[in-house]
Amino acid sequence: MQWTVQETPPAQAVTKGEKTRGELYRHMVRHKWLYLFLIPGFLYLLIFKYIPMFGIVIAFQDFSLVRGIGGSEWVGLENFAYLLHAPDFYKVLRNSLVLSFYQIVFEFPAPIVLAVMLNEVRHIVFKRVSQTILYLPHFISWVVLASIVMNFLSPSTGIVNEILKSFGHEPIPFLLKPEFFRTIIVTAEVWKGVGWGTIIYLAAMTSIDPTLYESAKMDGANRFQQIRHITLPGIASTIIVLLVLQVGHILDNGFEQIFLLYNPLTYDVGDVFETYTYRIGLIDGRLSFASTVGLFKALVGFVLILGANRLARLFGKQVW
Template identity: 80%
Template sequence: MNTLELIAKKDETVRSHTRKGDLLKHFKMYKWLYLFLIPGFLYLFVFKYIPMFGIVIAFKDFSLVRGIWASKWIGFENFTYLFESKDFYKVLRNSLILSFYQTLFGFPAPILLAVMLNEVRHLLFKRVSQTLLYLPHFISWVVLAGMVINFLSPSTGPVNYLIKSMGFEPIPFLLKPEYFRTILISAEVWKGVGWGTIIYLAAMTGIDPSLYESAKIDGASRLQQIRYITIPGIASTVVVLLILQLGHILDNGFEQVYLLYNPRTYDVADVFETYTYRIGLIDGRLSFAAAVGLFKAFVGLVLILIANRIARLFGKQIW
């Protein structure tokens, strides 16, 4: 080994010890923060990673009596039946359409609302508005569905009361397939817009105020400040939340759909959550339900990878 190789090896050893020393100092300095992470990691490990061993059910003819490992192995039969089923394509279509509407209307709503609230200079009005907008987030879907049903009731609902006062016949909105998606998406946007608004407002607090002062000196209008300072300042947050939402594009939620749909709206309302509930718990076909869930997870993983790749191409790499 020549002199240059010895020097290089020595330098690498020194750098390695330095890195280890810096790492130990880092852990000692932030030991309490890492201690607070332990419950979160335990939750993920117990409720997210350990249940992943149950994926094998999707490839078996699962029997509660025999258990997971003793049940008969059937390979991809559940997936073959799934893709050949007519209900699958109806459920897939409904899930994609509802997710598309939710992304189209629900994703930009908190961004626009946060930008408008950020421009409010009356502090009391701003705080009251934030509180009122955030309150629906704490309302359970059971209560909210009851509110929607009563609000749109053909006999006692205020909407139909207004319709009847104008000389028209009352409309049973929840029994009409053409109204179901509009009602569901409207309720979801109203319930979730406050939560998203707080996230974007928190991101806006990280924008350097001197940027706005410089823009004012240069004669920039409020719209120009929003366009060139506020929006770029929260762009990374927008990208992260969009990627997370794309990963759940086939997750439409069970409670809201189950509580609002009925047999007359199955054709436009039945999604993977309600479909899995019927075939898995009511019909007892747990293996088939697991196959549906695994298909959803695979699609979500692919969409997250694609979205992250697109984000990297636009210079918004998140990992």
């Protein structure tokens, strides 16, 4: 009796793409709740960030609300040429750059310094209470915070002018003085955001190996030497990332705080691209020109963030 051996057909090879898709599917099923929590953020970015990008074409049109995007006349780069020759453009550009410079010099290092100080506090109760108090201004809207600033600086009832009166000084209308406006804006932004910024740096400090501090103490290093040689190098990558992002938004000075605190007397030092766009776009109805200003800001920010990342690579801190 002859026995025949039947060869089994070889198993069908699984392609790399199918394997990757299978792993991705299993990963999504295993972490379905995490992906579910991503949906609100994804919808926010899609609706308010990506879909409005189609409106960029308005910058190249003589846009009319009646004719719409499809029926408006195309003018090419005419709006950009007008922007570069507009009498207010360079004043607004100067104000935006000066305010951004102040923000980088004073506002950016503030949470780093505060995080280092809180990290050195050994009294747990005092540390937690301090963190809570410092975080609170972040959750106050600019409308409320602007009202607080106005009340503090009021020439008649403000606490700052009351202190000046007690020393025999005349009241100063701070919000009407152009020389004080930028200082007020930057100080208010530091007060509002410094506590929230410390969260990122304190989280970064938790990844530093505690044995490094113990070794430094055994070698006789004091607190300042530990901060200089362990803490700051340990969060250097986080600092570089946030600095690159800050440089990318160098022309974004914020709308609410400036709009709520500035007035015609401080236009020369306080008018930035956000308020400029608001006036020419919504008040004057020149939507095409307002879109041109926004696109110009985006292009400048894109170039700056590429340049900042290039510098980060040269210093050995690759961000991307």
